[in-house]
Amino acid sequence: MIRRTALRALTTVAVTAALTLPLIQETQAATPDMAAPAAVTTAATGNSDDDNPFSRMELDGLRADFQFMCPTGHCVGFWSLVLTEDVAQQDFTGGKFFVYAPATGEFGFFLDTDIAVRTVERPGQVRLIGTEFMRSHPRVEIRYGDPGQPDRARVVASATTLV
Template identity: 55%
Template structure:
């Protein structure tokens, strides 16, 4: 099960980087008349993420926003779910945040900078960039507590797939 989650996380990050690199190369060609001339940083456009992949998912305590990561110094935009401001500003102590699907007992991951993590310590690190995990589970919860005992952890936010 953890191998499948790790593969899914790596696939999302690699796909984002691959798509971003292709778009940047195309934009650089169009922006400069000569392929040998460097493209000034201010003329490089960030990769534009596709439409919101989280549309149609019922969210409580979360919202979708476009973010930018900088793999190899190149901007790549992507959609992510993050905690609402009121939840992100609360004080949390004595646990970690984790993404949990209660119907199957499976754990998801957060994207911390550009590294998939199963748990994060701070509410600002709650960044969900895997719409596939959310769409394949009827209810996914961001919980705070001990991942070893998910049933005892506090549910902070939820995402529900409408079927």
């Protein structure tokens, strides 16, 4: 139990650091309302595709989404991948969503508000950020089913890095 709690705390710190540092350095100043909720979806207008870290990826069932997150009152903008509307509206029952790299059999994490989680239950919770996991695996898949049996889970979306 203590080990799991420590792992979650470490993962949260790592994801927050991975999100905040590059975004503070790269994000051009936007002055959002400080009373905004923790994560506010915004239109990608004003953000060129050059800023989109996923622009050199082939996306199937996923789309790039730009948001602001204000976890400690300091807002930063960031890009993430979310399910497309047509995929998100499909019927999903009896399993969980998880990120999987089929070439290595490794699992990734979703960003749920400002916490890294291995699985999510609803399509609207599927949110991938540009982590080392995404950069080190040429293809990642969003699968739905039992994470204990990833080969039997249904592939619902994928992101492939173009060379």
